[in-house]
Amino acid sequence: MARITRSNGERTAAAIRQAALRLIHQQGFAAMNLRELAAAVGISPASLYNHMTTKQSLLFDLMLEHMTALLEQTDAALAAAGPEPLARLEAFIAHHVLYHLERKREVYIANFELRALDPPNAARIITMRHDYEARLIGLLEEGAAAGLLNLGDARISAYAMLAMLTGVCTWYRADGRLQPAELVALHTRLALEGVRRKG
Amino acid sequence: MARITRSNGERTAAAIRQAALRLIHQQGFAAMNLRELAAAVGISPASLYNHMTTKQSLLFDLMLEHMTALLEQTDAALAAAGPEPLARLEAFIAHHVLYHLERKREVYIANFELRALDPPNAARIITMRHDYEARLIGLLEEGAAAGLLNLGDARISAYAMLAMLTGVCTWYRADGRLQPAELVALHTRLALEGVRRKG
DNA sequence: TCGATAAACGAACATATGTTCGTTTAGCAG
DNA sequence: CTGCTAAACGAACATATGTTCGTTTATCGA
Structure with a gap:
């Protein structure tokens, strides 16, 4: 067989990304x-290489696209939230x-396949993750400076919050109760209750 | 070569478990x-099979030992905490x-290699994890019943708390600042602040 | 219409990997 | 001492896996 009728590069590439997300998430x-x-996409293994350079680059591309979108959308949500520290923090949480x-x-x-990246690729993703964490740490410090929050430690608080907020996607089901x-x-x-100033 | 001078089954088995923990955690x-x-332990690949039946069973044994210890030690910590709901909740958190x-x-x-287990093995570990979660949910419900806690939803609160508390081990370093x-x-x-009753 | 390119294929390669087998020898019970 | 067993080895097997190669053919701009 050779080229398939109505085959289209963009569509196949998107199908590969979707299938890869599903399979990597599962296994x-x-x-x-x-x-x-390849079987999930409905093409032969060799054909994958018309749309990616290596298995490693496929993973890196998926991560890079995700981190880029996360940072951009977070900044948009914060921009829309205005200047008030608590409102900004709530906007960050809701968006997250x-x-x-x-x-x-x-x-x-x-979060969990960083170790599968080559060191140079991992470094790029880690930098972007640090950028994201820095936004929350900044919000917490703003709130503390304004006397609205009471933090034991801004960095630890940020890590704990992120762990809690991110945890939701380990058990969330779209067809679930909530x-x-x-x-x-x-x-x-x-x-918020863990960091809000009392009295 | 054959049997090594001063070789000992128990010691080798323990070394395999330790090395496996390290390598699985890393990669x-x-x-x-x-x-x-095998190289990490200092034996040949074939010799591993004197101490385990399959790669799969090695993973399962590691998980089973961990979950068993977690449940036993948690129960011991709760037993030592006495009957007061808030004290029991704090004891759970501290122990966790x-x-x-x-x-x-x-x-x-x-947490993250459950998907690598055969379905029957996975089912056993999942049951033990549910047992663990049930202890926290029970503590939260006790606290709510006693009027000490104010929960939106006991199960969600428990999941969020566990995610936050477990998150600490993704970044903790023994030689760190805290x-x-x-x-x-x-x-x-x-x-606690997220669930404590106000006023 | 036609040629270049995109997008697919089957087949194969090189290597990695879990596991088994037969053998060897240290340790220990009798 | 002696023989059984535990614990190691090298070698190999069967399969899995990432990737490449040469080829084929649909698509599309000129």
Whole structure:
């Protein structure tokens, strides 16, 4: 066989990314093999290489796209929230939860497959993750400076909050009992009460 | 070569478990290969099979030992905490953080390599994890019933707390800035303030 | 219409990997 | 001492896996 009628490069590349997200999320990057990926897309293993350079670059591209989108959308949400520190913090939390519900597979992969990246690729993703953490740490410090928050330690508080907020995407099911808006409300309260200034 | 002078089955088996914990934690179960594990222990790949039946069973044994210890030690900590709901909740949190700091590799593996287990093995570990979660949910419900806590949803609160408290072992370094006792204090406050009844 | 390119294929390669086998020898019970 | 067992080895097997190669053919701009 050769080229398939109505085949299209963009569509195939997108199908590969989607299938890879699903398989890596289910099994992990090392456990996913390219024959299985190809079968999921409906092409031969060799054809994958018309749309990617190596298995490693496929993983890196997925992570890079995710981190880029996360940073951009976070900045947009903060810009829309205005200047008030607590409002900005709440906007960050709400956006984080919603984004993580919506793209749980990407998030999971970016968090747990870092070790599968070549060191140079890993370094680039780690830098972007630090940028993201720095935004929350900055918000917490703003809130503390304004006398609105009471932090034991801004960095630890940020890590703890991120762990809690990100945790939601390990068990969230779109067909589950709770709606995204409810999860945002519950987690906003759980996160904020731990750092809000009392009295 | 044949049997090595002063070789000892127990010692080798323990060395295999330790090396496996380290390698699986670093690279993931699928990415760890038995030749590398054998080299880390200082024996040949074939010799591994004097101490384990398959690679799969090695992973399962590690997880089973961890979950068993976690459940036993948690129950001991709760028994020592007495009957008061808030004291029991604090004891749970403190024990959880300390255990997770001390055995971060086991925890990480038990959390993220479930997908690498055969379905029957996975089912056994999942049951034990549910048992563990049920203890926290029970504590939260006790506290709510006593009027001490104000929960949006006991199960969600429990998941969020566990995610936050477990998150500590993804970044904790024994040679880091903060001592375990400080981390316990910080996380106890962060976790409790989100659920404590106000006024 | 036609040629260049894109996008697919089957087949194969080189290597990696879990596991088994037959053998060897140290340690220990009798 | 002696023989059984535990614990190691090298070698090999069967399969899995990332990747390449040469080829084929649909698509599309000129």
